[in-house]
Amino acid sequence: MTVQWYPGHMAKARRIMESRIRQVDALIELVDARLPLSSRNPVLQEMAFKRPNIIVMTRSDLADPKATDAWCAHFAAEGILAVPANVMSGEGLGRVKDALFQATSEKVNRAKQKGLKRIIIRAMVVGIPNVGKSSFINKSARRSVAKTGNQPGVTRQEQWVKLGDIELLDTPGVLWPKIDTPEQGLRLAVSGAIKEHIYDVEEAAAFFVAYASKQYPALLCQRYQLDVIEPITWTDIQTVWPQVQPLFQAIGKRRGMLIKGGEVDVERVARMLVKEVQEGLLGRITFEWPPTAENDG
Ligand SMILES: Nc1nc2c(ncn2[C@@H]2O[C@H](COP(=O)(O)OP(=O)(O)OP(=O)(O)O)[C@@H](O)[C@H]2O)c(=O)[nH]1
Ligand SMILES: [Mg+2]
Numbered sequence: 402m403t404v405q406w407y408p409g410h411m412a413k414a415r416r417i418m419e420s421r422i423r424q425v426d427a428l429i430e431l432v433d434a435r436l437p438l439s440s441r442n443p444v445l446q447e448m449a450f451k452r453p454n455i456i457v458m459t460r461s462d463l464a465d466p467k468a469t470d471a472w473c474a475h476f477a478a479e480g481i482l483a484v485p486a487n488v489m490s491g492e493g494l495g496r497v498k499d500a501l502f503q504a505t506s507e508k509v510n511r512a513k514q515k516g517l518k519r520i521i522i523r524a525m526v527v528g529i530p531n532v533g534k535s536s537f538i539n540k541s542a543r544r545s546v547a548k549t550g551n552q553p554g555v556t557r558q559e560q561w562v563k564l565g566d567i568e569l570l571d572t573p574g575v576l577w578p579k580i581d582t583p584e585q586g587l588r589l590a591v592s593g594a595i596k597e598h599i600y601d602v603e604e605a606a607a608f609f610v611a612y613a614s615k616q617y618p619a620l621l622c623q624r625y626q627l628d629v630i631e632p633i634t635w636t637d638i639q640t641v642w643p644q645v646q647p648l649f650q651a652i653g654k655r656r657g658m659l660i661k662g663g664e665v666d667v668e669r670v671a672r673m674l675v676k677e678v679q680e681g682l683l684g685r686i687t688f689e690w691p692p693t694a695e696n697d698g
Contacts, residue, residue, distance in 0.1 A: 414575055419448050421525055421559070421570060426505045427453045429497065429569070431528030431537060433592050434458035434485055435465075436688045437472045439585040440529050440594065442577055453504035454481065457497055459533035460681075461485035465617075468687035475691035488537040498541070501567065523568045529594045530554055530574030538562050538571050547571045551679075553596055584608070584635070588688045593679040604638045606671035607645045609678055611635040612688065614648075620684040624677070625652045 422428065428449060433440040437458055446454070456476060461469055469485050476483035482500055486493030502509070505522050512520045526534045530553030538547050542564045548555055553574060560571045576594060580586045587608040590600040611633040613621045618630045633644045646667075652658075653665030656673065660666045677683060 411577065415444070415448070418527070418572075418575070419450075421572070422448055422450055422452060425452060425523040425525045425570065426508055427455065427501055427522070427524045429455050429457060429501070429524050429526045429537075431457050431459050431526060431532045431534050432483075433529075433532055433594070434461045434469050434472070435463060435686060436588045436592055437476075437483070438691075439588045439689060440532060440592065442527065442529070442575065443581075444577060445527060455497060455500050455504060456481055456483035457488075457493070457537065458483055458485045459488050459528075459537065461493065462487040462490070463681040463685060465685050465687040468690055471691050472687075475693070486537070488533045488540050491540045494537070494541055498567070519566070521566055521568055523570070525570040525572065527572055528574060529576050529589070531593050532574065534574065535571055538569050541567075541569065551593070553594055583637070591675055591678055591688060601638075602675055603642075603668060603671040606649075606674040607638060607641050608635055609674065609688075610645050610648055611641050613683075613686070617684070617686055620686065621648075624683045626655055627651055 428445070430441070430445060432438075437456075458464070458469065458472065464485075473483050473485065482504075484493050484496045484500060486497065488494070501522060501524055509520050509522070526538060528534050531551065535547035535549040535556050539545050539549065542562050546562050547560060553576075556571055556573045558573065562569050562571060574594075576589070580589070586595075586600070587605055589595050590602075590605040591609050610621070612635060614630045615632045615634070618632070621627060621630055627648070630648065633641060635641055649667050649670050650665050652674070653667065653670040656670070658666045658669045658673070678686065
């Protein structure tokens, strides 16, 4: 039976999610390694019903390795196992499988004592849109069973996928409306979790450029052949917009993104910037650091 999740209706999505969680032995929570906190579902733990939870940090190939280490330590300090993974190459997926068997070993042992021969472990794969849930399942299953695509909202219906003794439930990405700060929303936008027509692409690009001007100036300079970059502190779009203009202008000129009269097409520059960041073309970048890490910008 297939169930429509109606991602737009949170009460209903939550009810369906809760009933599915009751059917599984463990949760595999996918977060984006570039924004491990902002991409978590804030209410998942309230619904977990004591199911073991494994965090998989996808896109580890695009994230800053130092930040990824810091995030692993951060989650470990909270007693949560977080495994960095590249779900396109499969790197890290073996560790996830091991962790799943370990987390459910009690069930397996109990079943063995009862004399059951074949024990199936069921896990639900959850996460925000476009985080890599379906790709994770395909790679784990070593076949293309779930439809994937690099935009949010590809999976519309849940689907069980068998991989030997493990069954994984693919679910549609859910973005909870409780976004704590504007910065969290902007990180989600830059990462590709939010449909393009819903957010302000110029604001997202300005937010990213300000962040990168402090955290990754060399990567910005390299990609867009800029000389020096003054660090810009993000506060809000009104304040930061004039400060990022010289950079947008320089980048626009380099790329020949001009409108009639020779002016730079700022919106086009913003769109291009966000797209290139999402594709990882600037290099390995993490958008947020654990609260205690020194590099937090
Ligand atoms: N480089 C890289 N790209 C990834 C990784 N994980 C996901 N992606 C990219 O993200 C896209 C989205 O993957 P999906 O598996 O469709 O994401 P999903 O979570 O199922 O998305 P919805 O079904 O829309 O909620 C993939 O097509 C890849 O382009 C990763 O670990 N590394
Ligand atoms: Mg999907």
